[in-house]
Amino acid sequence: MxxxxxxxxxxxxxxxxxxxxxxxxxxxxxxxxxxxxxxxxxxxxxxxxxxxxxxxxxxxxxxxxxxxxxxxxxxxxxxxxxxxxxxxxxxxxxKQRKTMRELVDVRAVADVAQAAILGPVPRTSGPIELAVSYTSAAVGARIGGDLYEAIPLAGGGVRLIVGDVQGKGLTAVQTAVTVLTAFRVRVLGAGSLQEVAQHIENALRLRELSEKFVTAVLADCTEDGVVTLLNFGHPPPLVRRADGTVVPAEPDVPGPPLGLPRGLSKHFLDGSGTCSVRLGPGDRLLFYTDGTTEARDTDGVFFELPETVRHLDHDDLDHDLATLRGALAAHTRRPLDDDAALLLLRLTG
The missing domain is CATH 1.20.58 (Methane Monooxygenase Hydroxylase; Chain G, domain 1)
Known part of the structure; x- marks a missing residue:
């Protein structure tokens, strides 16, 4: 006009x-x-x-x-x-619209593949409640290798893994599948986390597709709230006590990632680098990948994850994860550059 x-x-x-x-x-x-x-x-x-x-x-x-x-x-x-x-x-x-439609289609296929690889986790296992969240990176970004799994144990409690494969693309996804398959196959038959980790390490050594390594945290949580952690170069989980105190659960001696050349991670699989925490009623334990901690705002300032975790006190764990995602989006003010996986665990009784 x-x-x-x-x-x-x-x-x-x-x-x-x-x-x-x-x-x-x-x-x-x-x-x-x-x-x-x-x-x-x-x-x-x-x-x-x-x-x-x-x-x-x-x-x-x-x-x-x-x-x-x-x-x-x-x-x-x-x-x-x-x-x-x-x-x-x-x-x-x-031309731009056509390209965007193609990218959206590719991202949709990637999301479906990611969901099929990861699958759901149990909502409860005895007095333990679980919730997960997976936020994909920006449209057009290559699919990442973030992974998680939680398996209820026969005697009560839950055994879980949260990890992140180096790099992106189909090779990273294939490596994530290898890790999750090895974990699922061995998780119920192994007597310790070290045995599960050794099985994953052996599975990674059989692959010749790349030299990608995997950072991961393996955890056993019993019904009485004792959590045993085995960390392979992954960001330490955060314990959020019922009184609002937030502390990282990390070993005194950090360990190297899985899938490194033979011999570099052998000493860690022998049992060193583990740590334990005890959860009380209402305490939460957050596992996450570096897509969360490495998220930056427009000025390049990193996201303050512990400060946000301090305020997670809702009765619904999904509400807590939604709050965390909202705080992350408000901080970055743009789509994430990397996928972000979150797994929140709470002891209810």
Whole structure:
């Protein structure tokens, strides 16, 4: 509407002034139309501007012939350039939309594949409650290798793993599948976390697709709230006590990731690097991947995860995870650059 209104304004002012005082402004409507309209609409505006300009030149006897021809030529030239610019803009927009649709389709397939690989976790296991959340990275980002699993134990309690494969793409996903498969196969038959970790390590050594390593935390949580942790270079879980105190659960001696060249992680699989925490009623234990801790705002400031965890005290664990995701989104103010997996555990009794 703006280009048409501008043409009407030029005509009205020239009629009232009885002189072509605004004749040169007739070049502006097609230029404005090119910014938002399709080529046909731009051509119509340009044609209307040329006709109006020609009419003013013929009707105004006081207008110098040279000035009238220059104005008419300028309007015609701008109209042609505007129509061409509109064609280029529309093609670029359509190409961008097509690319975005393809990226959305790829992301949708990746999300479905990720959900099929991870699967659900049990909501409860005796007095232990669990909740998980997985936030995908920005549309178009390559699918990550974040992983988690929780298996209830026959004698009560739960055994779980949360990890992150180095890098992204299909190779990272394949490595994540290897880790989860090894964990699921061995989790119920193994007597200790070290045996489960050794089985995962052996499975990773059989692969020749890449040299990707895996950071992971394995944990056993019993019904009485004793949690045994085995950390392989992963960010330490956070214990949120019922009184709001937040402390990291990390071993005195950190261990290397899984899947490193033979010998580098052998000493860690012998039992060193473990730690234990005892949860009381209402205490929470948060496992996470580095997509959360490495998230930055527009100024490059990292997300303060412990401070947010301090306020997680809702009766519904899913509500707590939603609060955490909301705080993360408010901090970054843009889609995440890396996938973020969260697993929250609470002792209820």
């Amino acid at each position: 703006v280009p048409h209104a501008l043409i009407a304004t030029v005509v009205l002012v020239d009629v009232l002034a009885q002189s072509a005082v605004l004749l040169s402004l007739l070049a502006a409507p097609p230029a404005l139309a090119a910014a938002t309209s399709r080529p046909r609409a731009v051509a119509l505006v340009g044609g209307l501007a040329i006709v109006v300009c020609a009419g003013v030149v013929v009707a105004d006897e006081t207008l110098a012939p040279g000035r009238g021809m220059v104005a008419l030529g300028s309007v015609a030239f701008v109209a042609l350039v505007a129509a061409y610019a509109s064609v280029v803009r529309v093609r670029a927009v359509e």
